Amino acid sequence: MGLLRKSRYKSRRGRKHILSLRKRLVLEHIDKIMKRALEEATRGNIKLAEKMGKFARKLAKWTGVKMPRRWRYFFCRKCKSFIMPGITARIRVRQNRYPHVVTYCEKCKNYKRIPVRKNKKTSRG
Numbered sequence: 001m002g003l004l005r006k007s008r009y010k011s012r013r014g015r016k017h018i019l020s021l022r023k024r025l026v027l028e029h030i031d032k033i034m035k036r037a038l039e040e041a042t043r044g045n046i047k048l049a050e051k052m053g054k055f056a057r058k059l060a061k062w063t064g065v066k067m068p069r070r071w072r073y074f075f076c077r078k079c080k081s082f083i084m085p086g087i088t089a090r091i092r093v094r095q096n097r098y099p100h101v102v103t104y105c106e107k108c109k110n111y112k113r114i115p116v117r118k119n120k121k122t123s124r125g
């Protein structure tokens with residue numbers, strides 16, 4: 001956490017910048033892999049897509065980068081495998097109490113509930 005060390009160097013483009021650059025590259029790479037995985041999954045190559053998703057997760061783990069939120073929906077929280085809505089996962093939108101999305105993993109039969117945050121700009125009351 002609070003790694004605020006006093007450095008002799010005036011912090012312009014210091015080590016922090018390099019680290020964030022590396023992270024950014026990893027994130028870009030994960031993005032590419034996940035996009036390819038989605039493409040493959042929509043084409044019906046779910047096995048290949050799963051492999052790619054697995055690799056993307058490993059990459060994030062190895063490099064200590066957090067999986068971007070938009071891709072986190074494509075992984076089952078329980079069995080950690082890549083799930084594709086419509087193929088290996090079922091997505092339902094529920095409105096009871098609060099709006100949320102329910103993903104159902106066909107592999108481990110696990111339900112996951114994701115609350116939906118309303119955008120501030122929604123004109124619907």
Ligand SMILES: [Zn+2]
Pocket residue numbers: 076077078079080081105106107108109110
């Ligand atoms: Zn699962």
